[in-house]
Amino acid sequence: MAHSCNKLVSCSGVAKTYLTESGPVLALKDVSLSLHNGDTLAIVGPSGCGKSTLLFILAGLEKPTEGRVYFSDTPVEKPRREVALVLQDYGLFPWKTVQANIQLGIKIRKETTNQAMISALLEELGISEKTELYPQQLSGGQRQRVALARALVLNPSLLLLDEPFASVDTLTRERLQDLVAVAWRSRRFGMIIVTHDIQEAVGLGRNVLIMAGCPGTVVSHIKNPSACVKDYRETEEFYLVCERVRRELEYVA
Amino acid sequence: MKSRQGYLWGTLALLLIWQTASWCLGDLVLADPATVLGRLFVEAQQAKFWMHVGSSWLRIAAALAISFVTAVPTGLLLGSSRRLDRYARPVIHLTYPVPKIVFLPIIFLIFGLGDIGKIVMLSIILFFQLLITTRDAARSVTRSARYSLYSLGGSRLDLFRHVIWPSCLPAVFTALRIATGTVVAVLFFVESVGTRYGMGFYIIDAWGRADIRGMCVGMVVMALMGVVLYEIFDVLEKTFCRWSQL
Numbered sequence: 001m002a003h004s005c006n007k008l009v010s011c012s013g014v015a016k017t018y019l020t021e022s023g024p025v026l027a028l029k030d031v032s033l034s035l036h037n038g039d040t041l042a043i044v045g046p047s048g049c050g051k052s053t054l055l056f057i058l059a060g061l062e063k064p065t066e067g068r069v070y071f072s073d074t075p076v077e078k079p080r081r082e083v084a085l086v087l088q089d090y091g092l093f094p095w096k097t098v099q100a101n102i103q104l105g106i107k108i109r110k111e112t113t114n115q116a117m118i119s120a121l122l123e124e125l126g127i128s129e130k131t132e133l134y135p136q137q138l139s140g141g142q143r144q145r146v147a148l149a150r151a152l153v154l155n156p157s158l159l160l161l162d163e164p165f166a167s168v169d170t171l172t173r174e175r176l177q178d179l180v181a182v183a184w185r186s187r188r189f190g191m192i193i194v195t196h197d198i199q200e201a202v203g204l205g206r207n208v209l210i211m212a213g214c215p216g217t218v219v220s221h222i223k224n225p226s227a228c229v230k231d232y233r234e235t236e237e238f239y240l241v242c243e244r245v246r247r248e249l250e251y252v253a
Numbered sequence: 254m255k256s257r258q259g260y261l262w263g264t265l266a267l268l269l270i271w272q273t274a275s276w277c278l279g280d281l282v283l284a285d286p287a288t289v290l291g292r293l294f295v296e297a298q299q300a301k302f303w304m305h306v307g308s309s310w311l312r313i314a315a316a317l318a319i320s321f322v323t324a325v326p327t328g329l330l331l332g333s334s335r336r337l338d339r340y341a342r343p344v345i346h347l348t349y350p351v352p353k354i355v356f357l358p359i360i361f362l363i364f365g366l367g368d369i370g371k372i373v374m375l376s377i378i379l380f381f382q383l384l385i386t387t388r389d390a391a392r393s394v395t396r397s398a399r400y401s402l403y404s405l406g407g408s409r410l411d412l413f414r415h416v417i418w419p420s421c422l423p424a425v426f427t428a429l430r431i432a433t434g435t436v437v438a439v440l441f442f443v444e445s446v447g448t449r450y451g452m453g454f455y456i457i458d459a460w461g462r463a464d465i466r467g468m469c470v471g472m473v474v475m476a477l478m479g480v481v482l483y484e485i486f487d488v489l490e491k492t493f494c495r496w497s498q499l
Contacts, residue, residue: 061400079403091401095419095496104415105405134496154405 007072008158008190009058010034014067015215016053027053029215031067035207037157038188040228042205044195044245046253050216051194055162058192059085071158081109084151088163090143092135092150099131102150109154118153125149125179141172145179152183159184161193165200174233177203181228198249202241203233210245212252220248281465289469296470306474308450312368312443313436313482316375317429323376324383325425331384332391333417349385353378354439366447374443375436382432383425390424391417423497426490433482437475452478 016028028050035041043051056062058069060079069076071083084105085091092101102122106113122128125145135143144164151159161180165173177200184191184204195201201208206227210220224241226232268286275285284292296302331338357374364370394417402416444453452475459467491498 056400059400059404061403079406081406083404085400085404087397087401089397091397091404093398093401093416093419095422095494096415108402108411108415109406134499136496136499150405160404 006036007034007070008037008039009069009071009076009192011058011064011069012067014054014057014064014069016050016057016062017065026215028057028064029213029217031211031216031218033209033218035158035190035192037190039207040184040191040193040205041207041209042193042195042201042227043209043211044198044201044205044249045211045216046249047196048216049211049213051196051211052162054211054216055085055160055192055194059083059160061085081154082157084154084156084159086144086147086151086159086161086164088166090135090147092143092147094135096134097131098127098133098135098138098146101135101146102131102153105150105154118149121149121152124183139172140168141176144168144176148176148179148183152187155187156189158190158192161191161195163195164193166195166197173197173200180204181230181232184228185230198242198245199233199238202227202238202245204228208241208245210248210252212249219252222248284466284469288466289473292466293470293473296467302455304450305452305455308368308448309440309444309452309475309478312371312375312451313440313478315368315372316379316436317432319372319376320379320383321429324380325387325421328384328387329391329413329417329421332388332421333394333413338388338392345381345385345388349381353381354442357443361447371440371443371448371451375439378439379432379436382435383428386424386428387421390421394420419494423490423494426486426494429486430483430490433479433486436482437479441475 010033012032014028014031015026018025018027031050031054033041043054045051053062057064058076060069060076060083063077071080093104096104102118103113119128122131125148127142127145127149130138130142130146135146138146144167147164164180165176168176180191180193181204191204193201193204202224204227206223206225208222208224209218210222211217212219222241222244226235226237232238271283271286275283280288331341354374356377360374360377361370364373398416398420399412402412407415440451441453441456444451445457448454452471456468456471456475459465459471
């Protein structure tokens with residue numbers, strides 16, 4: 001597979017086998033994808049089709065059994081500084097305050113803290129009053145905002161989100177999706193979001209990749225260039241794309 | 254405030270039970286609280302009494318320090334490395350249920366009857382309690398927490414520093430609090446032989462002289478040592494693990 005320079009991340013022929021006590025389990029088979037700089041991709045599919053595994057492989061947290069992952073033109077062997085990850089269960093550390101959680105990446109990377117940028121980001125995400133609290137003192141939506149802040153503060157070229165809003169109510173989910181869209185419009189980082197929520201995938205993914213099967217594999221790729229645009233959720237196009245994704249998922253099921 | 258009130262009521266209840274038991278058993282078996290506290294006041298003015306108290310505290314402090322610096326890092330290491338744990342698990346599972354106090358004669362033969370032998374015995378008993386709790390706590394660190402740290406650019410050392418150690422700390426304090434009861438009980442046992450100082454010796458000596466009041470003073474002091482230790486660990490946990498109290 002050729003790797004052009006404007007490709008932010010790509011993978012080809014990725015397979016993943018887990019060795020369990022009951023024998024090897026093939027979780028992913030022959031997955032290929034690519035994402036250009038500043039573009040977004042939503043991976044949607046039923047539970048257990050290997051979406052999160054694929055995301056962890058792209059993040060360099062897990063090694064594929066077959067195939068390669070490239071960030072720009074470099075093979076991904078371990079987590080990269082340009083990549084930030086937001087997890088479904090927030091991944092926040094309950095022993096650190098909101099402030100300490102957000103600054104942990106900067107501290108670990110021994111980067112200089114830009115307090116003005118952090119303050120602006122906290123203001124943008126609506127958590128500027130919560131910095132001295134611990135994560136367990138926050139609601140689910142607030143925790144996910146903190147997780148988002150912790151990722152964005154690192155100014156990533158690629159933001160990976162693993163079912164980030166699965167644990168919050170519908171209204172909060174929509175607000176958080178809007179926040180992500182606003183953050184993307186102003187920063188234009190590459191973004192890959194794994195979700196099983198069709199509306200979330202269509203709202204945030206300018207490319208929608210449908211995965212299915214066990215082992216999971218990519219079954220369809222839908223272009224959705226209006227994703228992340230303001231008020232896209234209220235357009236007819238949004239519902240048409242949602243309907244198309246739903247039909248594809250029903251077909252592969 | 255609530256905790257202080259609880260302590261006050263608890264102490265009053267215990268004194269009442271003690272007084273009742275003293276009436277029932279007679280003061281040749283159990284001296285009454287007022288007499289014992291009076292004797293404690295007198296003893297507290299003797300330098301030798303404080304040498305007994307000091308010797309016991311020294312042995313406890315040394316044993317706690319030794320077991321802490323050996324068991325906690327080992328537990329963290331075993332809990333975060335499946336491979337190491339696989340090798341160590343059979344040894345730990347075979348040795349943990351054995352009552353370590355039965356090795357007292359051998360420990361005394363190797364390390365002598367002095368302070369070192371006593372501290373080694375206490376340390377061995379505390380070691381296993383701390384090791385197993387810490388190992389299990391380290392083992393329960395989730396994949397999400399590890400991935401979260403690694404995705405921020407953290408190394409394995411950062412994982413220990415920012416994830417494994419702080420997440421295990423409440424469990425370590427719980428183990429230390431539980432260990433206070435054990436350590437005071439074993440202290441009494443090891444101080445009953447081969448020494449002339451320590452609260453264990455103080456009680457045995459008073460018992461030998463049929464000095465029931467002195468014996469009861471020793472018991473009260475040992476009980477207070479347990480309470481003080483428990484409270485120290487409680488305060489330390491509240492200071493260092495404020496998050497776990499929320």
